[in-house]
Amino acid sequence: MITLYGIKTCDTCRKARKALDTQDTPYRYHDLREQGLDETLLEHLVDRVGLATLLNTRSTTWRSLDAADQQSAKNDAEGARSLMLANPTLLKRPLLDTGDRVIVGFKHDEYADLPH
Template sequence: MIVYGIPNCNTVKKAQDWLKENNIVFEFHDFKKKGITAEKLNEWCNAFGWETVLNRKGLTWKKLSKEAQLEINNQALAIAYLVAHTSAIKRPIIEKNNTPVLVGFDVAKYEQTLL
C-alpha cells in the first residue's frame, strides 16, 4: 500500500496515524520531494474524477485568479496544473495493490475499504 501526500498536511497525518493504529503497513510517497507523473495523476483522475483530485479548498488553488481557476476546466488541464503545483492535489491518495482506492481521509471509508 502506498500513501501519497505531503508530510506536513494534517489530513495526511490523520490518515497515517489511523493506518498505524490499525497495523496496516504502508509506504509513504512525498510528492513534494519525489514529484508525481502525469500518468499517475491520470490514473487517479480516471478513478476518482479530476474534480475530486484537484483540491479547490487549499491555499494553492485559492492563490490563483478567478480567471485562471476557470481556465482549468478539464482533466488534461487539471493534470498539467497538478504536475506543476503538487500542493493542489487532494490528500492523501491511497493505492492498494497498485490501484487507487481512497482519496482524502474518512474513517468510515477507511474501515470499509482497508479492514
C-alpha cells in the same frame, strides 16, 4: 502494496498515517511535495476517481492561483492536468491507493476495513 499520497504538513494526512500505523497496515508513503507527481500517476488517479474529485479548490495553492488559471482548471481538463502536474498540492489528500480503489480524504471507517 497500499500507497498513501499526501504532504507532511497536512493534518489530515497525519491522521491517515496514524490510523494506518495504529492498525499495523503496511503501506508506502509518497510525499507529493517532495517526490512530485508525474503524468502516469496523475492519469492513474484520474482513471480511478475522476479529475473533478482530485482537484482541491479549497487548498492554499488553489487560492494563490490567478483567476485565469483557476478558470482554465475548471473548464479544461488539460488545463487542470497541467496545473496539477506543476502544483501537486492541488490534489485533494490524502489519497490512499489500495490497488483495487483510491480513497480520497481520510475516512476512518474505510481505513478500518483495510487488510492488516
